[in-house]
Amino acid sequence: MFKKINIFIIIILLITLTGCNLNKTTLVGSLNMNEELVNSARIIQDTGESNILVDSTYYSIDKAVIGTTSGKKISSKDLQPGSLINLKTTGVIMTSFPGQGEATRVILYDDKRSQEISEAVRYILxxxxxxKIISPSLQKITDDKLIIHFFEWTINGKKYEATLNLKNKDLKVIEIKNEFAEKLKEQQEKALKDKKDFMYTGYITKVLPNGLRINRVDFTFDKSITFKNQKGETLKLENFQVGDFVTAYHSHTSTETFPFKGTLYQLEQLMNNTPSTDWIKSLTESGQFIEPVIMDFWQEKDGTKTVKIIDIKKTKKFLYIVNYNHKTGKQTVKEIPNK
Structure with missing residues (x-):
């Protein structure tokens, strides 16, 4: 009698344990599939006659091998918006928006779990x-929740997070931080601040509505312009005046007009409030020249500074060599041929 009871208890225990193991195995399999999809699956957002839109690129599938994860042969007609695929490409993408590329292999996830998530993705889309949106991507999958990210249909546009309750289809969409766009903006701003592709040293001779004339270039301020002195200390625009000797960090200058044109990213003050400052200022205010533009300059030699200027307001544009001795305050002006 006791033996029968013991055998019965053992059988019950075995069934219970086996059932627990089966449930655990099923759960692990489900978790693994969720993880596999998030890590590897890509979403088809749209389909055409011979292409699919994935991420932010239209991929041609004319020459692609198309199949399923279970090994079935399918055609491009079986690929639908919301489908989850494993995608292989040539790696070459044309820089348009959206991009254009070529797929070599498209494998559709066709297991039950993947099909359920695919339907949920389609519902969100x-x-x-x-x-109009672009670049939907899987972010998180649980038994009762699906989270995907996508962007507005523009380059570096707003980014959104969509959360769908898989049980009752409750959908919530919020705007989130676009890390890529912000990082790109930071890089661009840093590049502008540090831009030293072109350096131009000379005297400020005129204040413009949104810039400065430095020697023979009319510079327009970039919106991210910075001002500093030789020590690297931050200055303000009002710290600069006509006559200051400066270095301009700028874009490539246009020579189609005179004075030339350029965009100013950073201005460094080398000298100000010196006798030379007053002298350059006097060239523009004394009345001897209507609107002088400095063509070239030479450093001081034996107490004398020399510049070559042209008066752009005179009908016949003459060149002048102007010498100034800052010790004596004497100045000489010599007209030379304008070749």
Whole structure:
């Protein structure tokens, strides 16, 4: 009698343990599939006659091998918006928006779990309230929740997070931080601040509505312009005046007009409030010249500074060599041929 009871108890225990193991195995399999999809699956956002839109690129599938993860042969007609695929490409993408590339292999996830998530993705794409979007991607999958990210249909546009309750289809979409766009903006701003592709040293001779004339270039201020002195200390625009000797960090200058044109990213003050400052200022205010533009300059030699200027307001544009001795305050002006 006791032996029968013991055998019965053992059988019950075995069934219970086996059932627990089966449930655990099923759960692990489900978790693994969720993780596999998030890590490897890509979303088809749209389809055409011979291409699919994935991420932010239209991929041609004319020459691609198309199949499923279970080994079935399918055609391009079986690929639908929301489908989850494993995608192989040539790696070459044309820099348009959206991009254009060529797929070599398209494998559709066709297991039950993947099909469920695919339907959920399709539901989000059809019901999200933000108009035309691009680049949907899987972010998190649980038993009752799906999270995807996508962007507005523009380069470096707003980024959104969509959360769908898989049980009751409750959909929530919020705007989130676009890390890539912000990082790109920071890099661009840093590049502008540090831009030293072109350096131009000379005297400020005129204040313009949104810039300065430095020797023979009319510079327009870039919106991210910075001002500093030789020590690297930050200055303000009002710290600069006509006559200051400066270095301009700028874009390539246009020579189609005179004075030339350029965009100024950074201005470094080398000298100000010196006798030379007053002298350059006097050239523009004394009345001897209507609107002088400094063509070239030479450093001081034996107490004398020399510049070559042209008066752009005179009908016949003459060149002048102007010498100034800052010790005596004497100045000489010599007209030379304008070749």
């Amino acid at each position: 059809e019901h999200q309230p933000n108009g």
